[in-house]
Amino acid sequence: MIRLHDFELSGSCYEIRLLLNMLSVPYEKVNVDLVNQQQESPTYLDLNPFGEQPILEDGSLRLRNAEAILTYVARKYDKFGTWYPSDADGAARIHQWLATASGDLMHLARATSVKVFHLPANLGHLLALSHRVLRFLDGHLENRKWLELGRPTIADVACFPHIALCEEAGVFDLKEYRNVSEWVERFKTVPGFVRMYAVSSVS
Structure with a gap:
């Protein structure tokens, strides 16, 4: 196992x-x-x-x-190969977002850590960087339900936590990013979705 x-x-x-x-x-x-x-x-x-x-x-x-x-x-x-494609084009599109998840979206994760665990860092600077990537993501999702390929993939799985948890922890409100907010709610309807428990209660 x-x-x-x-x-x-x-x-x-x-x-x-x-x-x-x-x-x-x-x-x-x-x-x-x-x-x-x-x-x-x-x-x-x-x-x-x-x-x-x-x-x-x-x-x-x-x-x-x-x-x-x-x-x-x-x-x-994944026996159906839907979460991670085998073709070069699809795989490359997914990996762009995996890089975003481990790169620019980590500003959101660090902002959450400052809020929840009171770690020393410049929260204002982290929020400015966070809003920059959220603006880009919101534009990308303007005419899309999912990040790539028209279906949920590991790109969505990788990017979802840092965005959703940052909002849940009270770091910022996603309402100004309508497309991102709708994507977050859509992701929660994917079969097998599980919540992370008690994020907001830690702060």
């Missing part, structure tokens, strides 16, 4: 749980306490020297990096 080293309030871990649940893939969850820096323990660093989450183990395979894990899970466990 798959083993997922997981922190409940991590958006990067959440996206893996989302895809596993949407594909009905059973897994064992190993909780890692990021608040108390368990990821810096020697035991954890033996699993991932970068001290990052998530980590996924599937038999003898061990993977780090959420986007790499999403790609692996989709390719191996």
Whole structure:
């Protein structure tokens, strides 16, 4: 069985749980306490020297990096090939958004961490960067229901958590980004969707 080293309030871990649940893939969850820096323990660093989450183990395979894990899970466990396409054009379109999820959208994740965990950072600067990427995303979704290919893919799975959780934590209101807001609500209707619990109650 798959083993997922997981922190409940991590958006990067959440996206893996989302895809596993949407594909009905059973897994064992190993909780890692990021608040108390368990990821810096020697035991954890033996699993991932970068001290990052998530980590996924599937038999003898061990993977780090959420986007790499999403790609692996989709390719191996999606028997219909809908979440991650096999053609070069489709795969490249998806990977653009995986890069966005691990790049520009991390400004939203950091803003959420400042709000929820009171981490030291310039929240105003993070919000300015967040609104910049949201404006781009809102324009991209003007005539689309999904990020690419006209259907939910791992691009949507990767981008959803940081946007939805930032709003849930009270960092900003998505109402000014109508297309993004509608996409968030649409994503919640995908079969197998699961919520992340108690994000707003932590702050």
